Amino acid sequence: MAEDEILLPGATDLHVHLRDWEESYKETVSSGTLAALSGGVTTVVEMPNTKPPIDNPEALSKRLELLESDSYVDCAVHVGLPRELQILSAMRREGAIGVKLYPKDFPRLREAFRAAHDQSLKLAVHAEDPEALVQDPVGPRAEENGVKEVCKVASRVGNVRFCHVSLASSVSAIAELKSHTNGVSFEVTPHHALLSCGPDYRQLPPSLNVRPPLRRECDRIAMFETLRNGIADFYATDHAPHTASEKESQNAPPGLRSLKFAYPLLLTELQDVAMACRLYCERPAAYLGETKGKIEPGMIADLVVFRTRTRPDGQEPEANSNEFDIVETGPFVGRRLGYKVEQVYKGGVLSYSSETGPLAKRGRREHSA
Ligand SMILES: [Zn+2]
Numbered sequence: 001m002a003e004d005e006i007l008l009p010g011a012t013d014l015h016v017h018l019r020d021w022e023e024s025y026k027e028t029v030s031s032g033t034l035a036a037l038s039g040g041v042t043t044v045v046e047m048p049n050t051k052p053p054i055d056n057p058e059a060l061s062k063r064l065e066l067l068e069s070d071s072y073v074d075c076a077v078h079v080g081l082p083r084e085l086q087i088l089s090a091m092r093r094e095g096a097i098g099v100k101l102y103p104k105d106f107p108r109l110r111e112a113f114r115a116a117h118d119q120s121l122k123l124a125v126h127a128e129d130p131e132a133l134v135q136d137p138v139g140p141r142a143e144e145n146g147v148k149e150v151c152k153v154a155s156r157v158g159n160v161r162f163c164h165v166s167l168a169s170s171v172s173a174i175a176e177l178k179s180h181t182n183g184v185s186f187e188v189t190p191h192h193a194l195l196s197c198g199p200d201y202r203q204l205p206p207s208l209n210v211r212p213p214l215r216r217e218c219d220r221i222a223m224f225e226t227l228r229n230g231i232a233d234f235y236a237t238d239h240a241p242h243t244a245s246e247k248e249s250q251n252a253p254p255g256l257r258s259l260k261f262a263y264p265l266l267l268t269e270l271q272d273v274a275m276a277c278r279l280y281c282e283r284p285a286a287y288l289g290e291t292k293g294k295i296e297p298g299m300i301a302d303l304v305v306f307r308t309r310t311r312p313d314g315q316e317p318e319a320n321s322n323e324f325d326i327v328e329t330g331p332f333v334g335r336r337l338g339y340k341v342e343q344v345y346k347g348g349v350l351s352y353s354s355e356t357g358p359l360a361k362r363g364r365r366e367h368s369a
Pocket residue numbers: 015017047238240
């Protein structure tokens with residue numbers, strides 16, 4: 001490796017919405033996982049609100065087949081809460097690793113927690129209270145109430161991962177839950193840690209529409225701090241792409257495209273390589289029970305060679321150097337990255353190079369240990 005290159009583990013993103021199926025015009029499994037691979041992300045965990053949704057064994061089986069044939073990276077799948085909870089055991093056998101709960105599932109929180117626990121499935125929650133969402137879809141009340149409600153239920157059984165936490169008050173509530181309950185964790189997204197809404201949260205441009213919404217600067221700083229000090233368990237993108245014209249329209253659907261730049265962005269903004277790897281490689285891989293995420297003997301060799309801006313003499317290169325990516329589209333447009341993915345190895349095999357692009361599809365299902 002060259003002097004300005006560093007070798008880091010491949011990242012594991014616990015929260016992505018690869019589109020495909022009826023939404024192939026937004027993204028396919030192939031294009032989404034290629035974005036992941038080229039950004040140094042070698043494992044992704046899918047969410048079930050695809051069209052059609054992954055909430056029954058047939059849909060799950062079709063999805064796993066598609067991932068197996070089309071994905072450039074390793075994949076695992078959360079399923080949606082089925083109407084008949086007994087089919088969760090069939091979906092567990094088929095290869096689901098967890099259940100994702102949405103605001104619409106709140107009336108069934110208790111039974112969902114019990115069922116996931118009984119089936120040894122992980123539980124991930126979008127913790128916004130559905131009634132508060134109806135009253136005010138962009139205010140903080142929905143998450144405040146939602147996190148409180150989930151904490152109440154989780155204090156009995158544990159086993160919960162809070163998705164895309166966006167408020168300082170949520171971090172406090174989850175810390176309190178963690179102090180007496182096992183198996184509690186939370187994710188922080190790049191957008192909630194790096195972007196805020198300004199003084200009036202109703203004035204955001206439609207292109208930045210996302211759920212939960214971007215918050216005020218004080219909450220944005222709090223979320224960034226949870227990454228900086230490692231209080232957040234995971235950095236996860238909540239990658240949820242739409243077409244450029246959809247995001248430019250006045251009624252832009254919620255969701256942001258972020259998988260390709262998430263890892264170099266984290267390294268650049270955090271300026272703490274060890275913590276970045278803990279949040280985006282080591283902890284999420286351990287959560288899945290995978291022997292990867294660290295560069296150690298016995299670990300699967302999912303590895304990324306990054307070129308860094310910082311030269312051996314500690315000097316930054318010329319400011320107008322265009323060797324490094326400036327994010328061209330999406331929520332982080334215009335940000336200059338201090339890290340560039342040069343090569344990605346999967347299982348010790350070169351799978352992507354910045355010069356030649358992807359070398360092979362090596363999609364594989366991940367099962368929790
Ligand atoms: Zn999501």
